[in-house]
Amino acid sequence: MSDIRDDARRGFAETFGHEASGVWSAPGRVNLIGEHTDYNLGFVLPLAINRRTVVALGLREDRVLRVASAFADEVAEIPLAQLVPGELEGWAAYPLGVAWALSQHGADLAAVPGVxxxxxxxxxxxxxxxxxxxxxxxxxxxxxxxxxxxxxRRTLARVGQLAENEAVGAPTGIMDQSASLLGETDAAVFLDCRTLDSQVVDLGLEAAGLAILIIDTGVSHSHATGGYGARRASCEKGAQMLGVESLRDLTVDDLERARTLLDDETFRRVRHVVTENQRVLDTVRTLREQGPEAIGELLDASHASMRDDFEISVPELDLAVETAGANGALGARMTGGGFGGAAIALAPTHAISRLQVAIDGAFAEHGFGQPEMFVVTASHGAVRE
Structure with missing residues (x-):
């Protein structure tokens, strides 16, 4: 972390010509289980990871907001008074959208200083x-x-979600921001996306001799494009046809009735969400009663549901999951919104090297690009550094 903090301070000084007054950081997240359940007001179990984003900040005398980054050449500049969600574009829509979203939660943009x-x-x-x-x-x-x-922090999670929904145009739920703000070391965040109640669930991975391997397939995705929105629309259609406010209101026992009322595609979308909610509850209970060694089958079942019912996997993700399972992983699944991205494998620490070699070999054999793989640990949430 010290490298990124130093890099951010240095980048700030080189870009803006003065020293930053403070540095803040927030982690990325891995969703252990509970995919596409968040915007259906269901249950999720993400964990903050030890990969972080750092923001160096300095106050200004005027009411202008300027944003720069290590991953883009341009500096985005806009008066605070002109922040309008639909006008924000590119990567800068994320930080600028947050400033606008804070105005919807009480910040008076006519009174606060520029940054x-x-x-x-x-x-x-x-x-x-x-x-x-x-x-x-x-x-x-x-x-x-x-x-x-x-x-x-719960309000700040809603701020981040509002920025992503309105300024970026991605119809995501609140899970990601909640994990990034509420995460704790060696623990996951069990979040009820209807009430926003959250509980910290100890993972106990280190004590069990287990690790989480991320397998980044290199197949990029974007939530602001069609597939994610189409799945969300299917879920809303299913809930409407079944006469419930959201799919959260259904249990596995309701699926037989759903099968008779819905077309095949909508039924399968609904079945994924309903069974995935149950898998999250089962995973939390299993972690508490038996420990992390016992959750592998739930991870495998989650992937099969996303592959077959929700149809958001890709061949690279399926290959990563299958190869992990055949080479010592207790369980594996794609994680995130789908259509690319990463898979996770829960495996004994001593088996990680074997897994990586096997997955590299399988990808090469199938003519896929080499995946990036790294172990993550459950980390603390956003902080002022």
Whole structure:
């Protein structure tokens, strides 16, 4: 982390010509289980990871917001009074959208000082590790501090979600921001996306001799494009046809009735969400009663459901999951919104090297690009560094 913090400070000074007054960071996240359940007001079990986005910030004398980053050449500049969600474009829509979203939660943009922001990150982009929520959460925490807004972390999670929905145009739920802001070391965040109640669930991976391997397929995805939105529309259609407010209101026992009322595609979309909610509850219970060694089958079942019922996997993700399972992983699944990105494998620490060699070999054999693989640990949430 010290490298990225130093890089952000240096980047800030080189870009804006003065020293930053503070540095904030927020982690990316891996979703252990509970995919596409969040916007259906269901249950999720993400964990913050030890890959972070860093924001260096300096106050300005005027009411202008300037944003720069290590991953883009241009500096985005806009008067605070002109922040309008539909007008924001490109990567800068994430941090600028957060400033606008804070105005919807009480920040008076006519009264707060302008800021310069410089962003750096080691959260991979497009891998399903929520690089976007890491930006939103770090910026939200930083602006909340320097603008003295006094908003709590659950509210800041809603700020980040609003920025992503309205400024970026991605119809995502609140899971990613909640994990980034509420995460704790060696623990996952069990989140009820209807009530926003959250509980910290101990993972106990190190004590069990287990590790989580991320397999980034290199197949990039974008939530702002069609597949994600189409799945969300299917879920809303299914809920409407079944007479419920959201798919959260259904249980596995309701699936037989659903099968008779819905067309095949909508039924399968609904079945994924309903069974995935149950798998999250089962995973939390299993972690508490039996420990992490016992959750592998639930991870495998989650992947099969996303592959077959929700149809959001790709051949590279399927190959990663199958190869992991055949080479010592207790369980594996794609993670994130789908259509590319990363898979996770839960495996004994001593088996990680064997897994990596096997997956590299399988990808080469199938003519796929070499995946990037790294172990993550469950980390603490957003902080002022």
């Amino acid at each position: 310069d922001l410089f962003i750096d990150s080691d959260v991979p982009v497009g891998a399903g590790l929520s690089s976007s929520a890491a930006i939103e959460s770090a910026v939200a925490l930083a602006l909340n501090d320097v603008w003295r807004l006094g908003l709590d």
